[in-house]
Amino acid sequence: MTENVKFGIIGTGGVWRFHKLGAKNHSIVNFVSAYDVDEKNLQKTAKYSKLTTYSNLNEFLKSDIDAVLIMVPHYLHKELVIAAAEVGKNVICEKPMATTLEDCDEMISATRKAGIKFMIAENHRFLPAHQYIKDILEQGYIGEVFLGRTYEGAYATPQFFDENYWHFTFDKGGGGVVMDQGVHKFTMLNWFLGEVDSAQCWLSKSLNSPPSKAEDTAIVLLRYKGGAIITVDISSSTIHPLTNRTELHGTKGSVLEDHSWNDPVQIFSSHPEAEVKGEFFSPKIEHGPFPEYYKISMGHEDAYFARCILEDKKPEFTPEEARTGIAVVLLAYLSAKNGRITSMDELMKIYKTEGTKNIIKGVKEVIQQNYGEMNWEI
Ligand SMILES: NC(=O)c1ccc[n+]([C@@H]2O[C@H](COP(=O)([O-])OP(=O)(O)OC[C@H]3O[C@@H](n4cnc5c(N)ncnc54)[C@H](O)[C@@H]3O)[C@@H](O)[C@H]2O)c1
Structure with missing residues (x-):
């Protein structure tokens, strides 16, 4: 070997x-x-x-x-x-x-x-902080999740204003922040919570980017089949170093996670076997604010894939699972176009008939144009 x-x-x-x-x-x-x-x-x-x-x-x-x-x-x-x-x-x-x-x-x-x-x-599947949350969810430390919110914010680069650069375009990028960054959040949430039942989405542009560019800011509300209701806030025009945040509240406790903290997770658990009771506690987890968490998560990701090859085992994170993240991206766009809560069943009906290729068409028309009012500088 x-x-x-x-x-x-x-x-x-x-x-x-x-x-x-x-x-x-x-x-x-x-x-x-x-x-x-x-x-x-x-x-x-x-x-x-x-x-x-x-x-x-x-x-x-x-x-x-x-x-x-x-x-x-x-x-x-x-x-x-x-x-x-x-x-x-x-x-x-x-x-x-x-x-x-x-x-x-x-x-x-x-x-x-x-x-x-x-x-x-x-890479969000291979971030130790996210793996930790997955483990405590499975062990029941915060019980059944009924409420949550998650956020990713990134600082736009001058490439956002270059109409020939593919990132965030409708044609080559497949959409804006929902496709580019939202997919991280949806794939992670699906891993934690299972299948999405329905979504509601608002899209906006806070950057005065060219017409070829899609939304740079969005809110997606998700209802999971298990009952959890989650807010996903995503933007590529926030003025701070790249970060992510996730908050989940369950019937036995809460977990807070923030990529910009050195100790990225805080848990409050009423579970009888919880390490600390009656207060939030932070376990020691391999982590560091941007760009450290990028290096850590991508290092683990590529090494895991290499081990799967050497040991001839199927990666636990399957392409079918990655596909569920794309389904939520497309559901969010469909909901923004519909201007209402839209179910996964409706998306699947489109998939089985005309296909999902045209979902991105018409998204441009429903993106709110905020930038005229904003004094945003890079
Ligand atoms: N996991 C993360 O957090 C993360 C962060 C950034 C980007 N990404 C993803 O990585 C991918 C690349 O993004 P990027 O920011 O590095 O883009 P980029 O534009 O900086 O780089 C893309 C490269 O691909 C090359 N390229 C274009 N067409 C090609 C072709 N037909 N054959 C070979 N090379 C070709 C370009 O010349 C360029 O060097 C995207 O899927 C993006 O979403 C992931």
Whole structure:
């Protein structure tokens, strides 16, 4: 058995830096080569990261690598995942899985047919603070969750104002903050709480970004089949370093989590076996505010995927599960267009008839334009 997994990367843009830094503590992850259509990005990254470069996709895919890490614009995820699977490479692809449910289905069937390991790089699934919350939920420390709220806020970069840059566009990004950041929250919440019953969503633009760009701010209200009602607040135009927050309240206690805290979790539990009773307590968890939590979560994520390859086991975080996050993204957009609470059953009816490709059409018309009133500067 080899001691490490040789990864080739596709896409040498912004997120690569965090995967590279994350791998520093995980010798099982060995990044060896890179492919990118942007020769300048490719050469710059390869020099900095000491990678062999390829300008031809087929040569790259057929080279001596065990796995491919895909980090490209969202509309390209499907075709590159399938291309890598078809030559027998294991694939880990950045979130969001794809921009439609049909693309997710094609990815699932192609990777299954190829018999390779396939996982979506949803780093929130590999953040120790989130794993801790999942564990205490399973152990019953806060009982049945009936209420929650979660937030992700990021500081926009000048690229938000570049109409030719794909991030947050309707066509290449598949939408704005709901697709780009919301998917993190939805995938995490589905992991904690199960299946979504219905949603209500409002979209707005607080940045004076070009018309090709979708919403930068949103609120999504979710009702889970188990009964929990949750608020998801997301924005890419908040003026603070990137952070996330989650609050869950159950029949036996509450858990608060904030990525910007050094000790990211606080629990109040009335469970008979709770470590501390009558007050909030903070367990020791591997963590650090941005950019530390990025490095930690991506390091664990890539190392876990490498272990799945070496030990020939199916990743616990399945593509089917990642697909449920995309379903909630699309449900939120559908609800914003409907201007009312919309059920998952309604989304599934569309999926089974005309398909989900057109859900993004018409979203532009329902985005509230706030920026005229705001004095927002980058
Ligand atoms: N997990 C996270 O928190 C997180 C954070 C940032 C980005 N991401 C995800 O990572 C992915 C990439 O985002 P980014 O911010 O690095 O984007 P980016 O624009 O900075 O980089 C994308 C790279 O892909 C290359 N590319 C474009 N088309 C290509 C093609 N056909 N073949 C090969 N390379 C191609 C571009 O030249 C560029 O170098 C997206 O899915 C994004 O949502 C995840």
